[in-house]
Amino acid sequence: MKTKNKGFATKLVHAGDPPDVYGSAVTPIYQTSTFAFESAAQGAARFAGQEQGYIYTRLSNPTIKALEDKLAELEGGYGAVALASGMAAVSTAYTTFLRQGDHMISAQAVYGPSRALAETLFAGFGVETTFVDTSDIANIKAAIRPNTRLLYLETPANPTMSITDIAAASSLAHEHGIITVVDNTFSSPYLQRPLALGADVVLHSLTKFINGHADIVGGALIAREEDIYRKLHHNMVLLGSNMDPHQAFLVTRGVKTLALRIEKAQASARQIATWLESHPQIDWVLYPGLPSFAQYELATRQMDGPGTMMSFGVKGGLRAGITLMNEVKLALLAVSLGGVETLIQHPASMTHAGLSPGARAAAGIPDEMVRFSVGIEDVEDIIADLEQALTKVAELNEAAVAG
Ligand code: LCS
Numbered sequence: 001m002k003t004k005n006k007g008f009a010t011k012l013v014h015a016g017d018p019p020d021v022y023g024s025a026v027t028p029i030y031q032t033s034t035f036a037f038e039s040a041a042q043g044a045a046r047f048a049g050q051e052q053g054y055i056y057t058r059l060s061n062p063t064i065k066a067l068e069d070k071l072a073e074l075e076g077g078y079g080a081v082a083l084a085s086g087m088a089a090v091s092t093a094y095t096t097f098l099r100q101g102d103h104m105i106s107a108q109a110v111y112g113p114s115r116a117l118a119e120t121l122f123a124g125f126g127v128e129t130t131f132v133d134t135s136d137i138a139n140i141k142a143a144i145r146p147n148t149r150l151l152y153l154e155t156p157a158n159p160t161m162s163i164t165d166i167a168a169a170s171s172l173a174h175e176h177g178i179i180t181v182v183d184n185t186f187s188s189p190y191l192q193r194p195l196a197l198g199a200d201v202v203l204h205s206l207t208k209f210i211n212g213h214a215d216i217v218g219g220a221l222i223a224r225e226e227d228i229y230r231k232l233h234h235n236m237v238l239l240g241s242n243m244d245p246h247q248a249f250l251v252t253r254g255v256k257t258l259a260l261r262i263e264k265a266q267a268s269a270r271q272i273a274t275w276l277e278s279h280p281q282i283d284w285v286l287y288p289g290l291p292s293f294a295q296y297e298l299a300t301r302q303m304d305g306p307g308t309m310m311s312f313g314v315k316g317g318l319r320a321g322i323t324l325m326n327e328v329k330l331a332l333l334a335v336s337l338g339g340v341e342t343l344i345q346h347p348a349s350m351t352h353a354g355l356s357p358g359a360r361a362a363a364g365i366p367d368e369m370v371r372f373s374v375g376i377e378d379v380e381d382i383i384a385d386l387e388q389a390l391t392k393v394a395e396l397n398e399a400a401v402a403g
Contacts, residue, residue: 008074016066018066028063034057035056067082071204077222078229081221082206083220083243084219087117092221092232093221096232097149102148102150104127105148105152106151106152107164108134111185112351115355116354141172156186158351159365161310170200180199180201181199186307188204188338209262210251211251212254265374268308269307272382273310276310281390284313287310288300288303308338309337311370314393315393315397324344330381337371338373
């Protein structure tokens with residue numbers, strides 16, 4: 001179905017679906033590694049790019065292509081590559097834009113392994129990275145060098161919720177011939193479309209909101225322009241970082257309800273963040289939908305909604321945070337985010353444990369920080385769960401004062 005001028009929810013359901021020979025309502029799983037040619041000449045023509053058609057699943061596959069076309073349309077890009085995981089997307093992006101002797105500027109608050117990959121493997125390949133607080137554009141400007149090739153942003157950032165002005169950052173990068181990649185995992189294209197703001201590439205861990213059902217890991221890169229898309233595709237094929245057809249089928253199924261899931265969870269997240277902020281056992285809450293959020297104005301301007309992710313500090317520090325995580329019964333104590341289930345986790349000992357304590361402190365990830373991903377359960381149940389766990393925290397804090 002042609003979805004070019006249709007609304008976002010219509011695109012979620014229909015974009016990318018190729019016509020099927022049997023009229024199948026959903027794109028089938030083409031669980032095949034290879035595709036037979038009718039003749040040697042046809043095989044040669046396909047390899048030469050003179051004839052459209054499939055060759056081998058690492059290069060492309062109809063089930064994967066249907067997802068890629070949907071993602072490209074949702075993000076407003078020329079083309080997308082679907083990848084084995086979000087980290088496959090990060091490593092394919094770094095590999096595509098960085099060579100020995102190059103320099104990258106990265107947001108300092110990014111998903112732990114995205115930073116670790118730059119600090120270990122890519123440092124070993126002779127690529128230097130400067131990590132800065134990209135919420136202030138002046139910090140990006142000050143870090144630019146003649147050999148800077150890549151500006152890597154994550155906004156809102158995991159887990160600080162720190163926001164970078166994508167339009168201002170991309171425009172500065174373009175003045176210096178620097179490619180801008182934006183990890184849009186925390187918002188999804190339903191809430192934020194970085195390509196329209198000037199970014200060159202959007203990155204996703206599809207594991208999160210886009211798939212939404214905690215049953216696969218996957219990633220994607222969506223390019224604004226054809227030549228960047230071709231480079232990403234070329235490197236995906238060489239690196240073998242491609243997705244599998246069965247994974248693609250599940251993501252295509254999951255993404256259809258993205259708007260419904262985010263609307264429901266976001267309404268709950270607004271309520272939970274407001275409730276937490278006024279709770280006596282909570283010190284602070286970081287949620288872009290709260291007027292107290294330092295970048296509330298930028299968040300409201302840049303995003304179509306504040307999303308479903310938040311971080312907060314429990315009174316009593318790390319010990320109290322651990323009590324909260326051990327006492328919740330509905331929320332799963334688990335990493336990942338953006339699924340239908342509410343999840344709670346501890347960045348300093350889990351997702352961001354790979355960062356040095358100094359890097360965590362500089363990135364604004366204190367030991368007492370707890371991260372919360374709001375699911376689509378009834379909000380009353382999520383709040384009741386937090387309430388009973390916070391009662392245990394209060395008892396602990398009172399015992400500490402008494403004792
Ligand atoms: N980018 C962001 C912003 C992420 O949060 C993650 C994973 C990735 C990239 C990597 O994606 P993956 O390879 O896992 O699909 N974030 C996780 C998290 O916060 N908890 O567990 C995984």
